[in-house]
Amino acid sequence: MSLTRRDFTRSSALTGAGIALAGSVGALATAPNALAATDESTDAGTGGAEATAAHGHGGVGYGPLLPDPKGLLALPAGFAYRVITYSGKTKLESGEFTPSNHDGTSTFDGPRGTTLLVNNHELAGPRAQWPHPVPLTEGLVYDPAAAGGCTVVEVRPGGQVAEWVGIAGTATNCAGGNTPWGTWLTCEETEDKTGTNGFTKDHGYVFEVDPEDRRANRNPKPIKALGRYAHEAVVVDPKRGHLYLTEDAATPNGLLYRWTPPKGFEHGRGRLRTLADDAGTLQAFKCFDSGGRFVDDLSRATKTGTVYGVDWIDVPDRDARTTSVRKQFAAGEITRARKLEGMWWGDGGAYIVSSYARTESPVQHDGAVWFYDPKRRTLTLKVLIGVNPDPSVDGAFDGPDNITVSPYGGLVIAEDGEGIQHLFGATDSGRTYPIARNELNIGSEEKPEYSEFTGVTFSPDGRTLFANIQTPGIMLAITGPWKRQQR
Numbered sequence: 196m197s198l199t200r201r202d203f204t205r206s207s208a209l210t211g212a213g214i215a216l217a218g219s220v221g222a223l224a225t226a227p228n229a230l231a232a233t234d235e236s237t238d239a240g241t242g243g244a245e246a247t248a249a250h251g252h253g254g255v256g257y258g259p260l261l262p263d264p265k266g267l268l269a270l271p272a273g274f275a276y277r278v279i280t281y282s283g284k285t286k287l288e289s290g291e292f293t294p295s296n297h298d299g300t301s302t303f304d305g306p307r308g309t310t311l312l313v314n315n316h317e318l319a320g321p322r323a324q325w326p327h328p329v330p331l332t333e334g335l336v337y338d339p340a341a342a343g344g345c346t347v348v349e350v351r352p353g354g355q356v357a358e359w360v361g362i363a364g365t366a367t368n369c370a371g372g373n374t375p376w377g378t379w380l381t382c383e384e385t386e387d388k389t390g391t392n393g394f395t396k397d398h399g400y401v402f403e404v405d406p407e408d409r410r411a412n413r414n415p416k417p418i419k420a421l422g423r424y425a426h427e428a429v430v431v432d433p434k435r436g437h438l439y440l441t442e443d444a445a446t447p448n449g450l451l452y453r454w455t456p457p458k459g460f461e462h463g464r465g466r467l468r469t470l471a472d473d474a475g476t477l478q479a480f481k482c483f484d485s486g487g488r489f490v491d492d493l494s495r496a497t498k499t500g501t502v503y504g505v506d507w508i509d510v511p512d513r514d515a516r517t518t519s520v521r522k523q524f525a526a527g528e529i530t531r532a533r534k535l536e537g538m539w540w541g542d543g544g545a546y547i548v549s550s551y552a553r554t555e556s557p558v559q560h561d562g563a564v565w566f567y568d569p570k571r572r573t574l575t576l577k578v579l580i581g582v583n584p585d586p587s588v589d590g591a592f593d594g595p596d597n598i599t600v601s602p603y604g605g606l607v608i609a610e611d612g613e614g615i616q617h618l619f620g621a622t623d624s625g626r627t628y629p630i631a632r633n634e635l636n637i638g639s640e641e642k643p644e645y646s647e648f649t650g651v652t653f654s655p656d657g658r659t660l661f662a663n664i665q666t667p668g669i670m671l672a673i674t675g676p677w678k679r680q681q682r
């Protein structure tokens with residue numbers, strides 16, 4: 196049953212323009228540009244009372260980032276990192292080099308105390324243009340002309356690392372999401388069809404990868420029921436069975452989707468690949484404000500705490516045979532947003548990132564994080580980052596992308612903005628703090644360039660934060676004196 200405008204308007208009036216509809220999630224930010232400045236913790240032994248007074252916050256984060264003598268990763272005092280995989284340097288079990296362009300990643304408990312990670316490799320276009328594509332391992336290839344895919348990384352208790360192919364022959368594997376049943380859904384961020392870039396099959400699908408059972412990954416099959424478009428990320432509602440998916444696209448801006456399983460369907464390992472291509476219902480979101488007015492684009496929201504009601508509109512042709520899915524809707528039928536990227540399930544709902552908005556959007560910003568509450572069918576703006584006037588100066592954050600809910604409270608966010616790139620944290624009340632800074636200059640001394648962070652995710656025991664530097668493709672394990680962050 197859809198949430199009607201009348202229902203939402205009535206409930207909003209009873210809860211003060213809808214602000215209280217956020218429930219127990221809490222306000223993750225309290226003002227526009229809330230993430231444009233950092234807080235320094237006095238607990239780390241740096242900054243002191245003067246820094247605390249200057250920022251107006253105390254006890255948040257781990258202190259300032261210290262330059263890395265090796266020129267790779269700046270971290271707070273007491274923290275350390277380890278390189279797990281490095282494209283062109285580390286090798287797979289087969290003897291081939293680790294593929295490049297690391298992206299979405301998740302961790303899983305493995306056998307005998309190991310930690311397993313599934314790592315996307317965002318490789319687009321012709322396979323021949325990439326020095327280190329995902330190897331075409333026999334039985335694991337969808338399209339031999341495509342360069343992307345996933346590798347599975349095993350980190351053993353003694354520190355030894357092994358890596359093998361989980362799926363190959365897919366394209367532009369950007370983000371994705373883990374499942375409650377212990378697998379990884381990898382998403383192709385492309386709409387390329389057969390014949391484009393020499394591809395032998397259509398692309399733009401979601402595939403399931405099992406980190407533990409290598410046999411389950413043989414003969415890859417796209418989950419066509421989830422649609423064909425520029426997929427970014429996906430999360431699973433463990434209670435209701437819905438899947439939510441983001442689309443990173445423009446002209447026009449992309450959509451947020453919900454897939455409802457068919458009646459009687461039960462989730463589980465490998466079950467999604469058994470679905471018919473038209474199984475279940477794929478829908479796009481449509482938002483309206485507390486006055487019942489249609490919202491055409493999420494960038495219209497300029498204050499954190501903004502709450503929209505959400506309806507879901509059926510997708511006419513989910514496989515986009517003639518027209519891209521996002522172009523199948525007329526103006527006024529659905530809501531759009533630029534750079535819908537990372538998602539993570541937590542607090543009973545989905546945290547959703549809109550990385551930035553520019554001239555293709557009604558209002559410009561440098562990043563937003565929303566929270567969708569499936570019980571109330573509301574979307575609440577938690578973080579809003581104002582346009583960063585000078586991304587080359589350290590201290591401001593912009594372009595949030597991959598995201599994870601931290602076991603220590605709040606969120607950890609991978610930055611994919613302009614200039615300097617960070618991993619940073621955001622507490623429930625909007626206090627922010629740096630966790631890491633990429634110091635690997637892949638540009639020149641005159642024009643430095645730093646690749647984005649991707650694949651931010653904690654180990655199952657919460658002791659290690661894994662993250663990637665996308666170019667050239669480096670997986671890092673960060674350890675240190677993690678602590679519960681104050682609100």
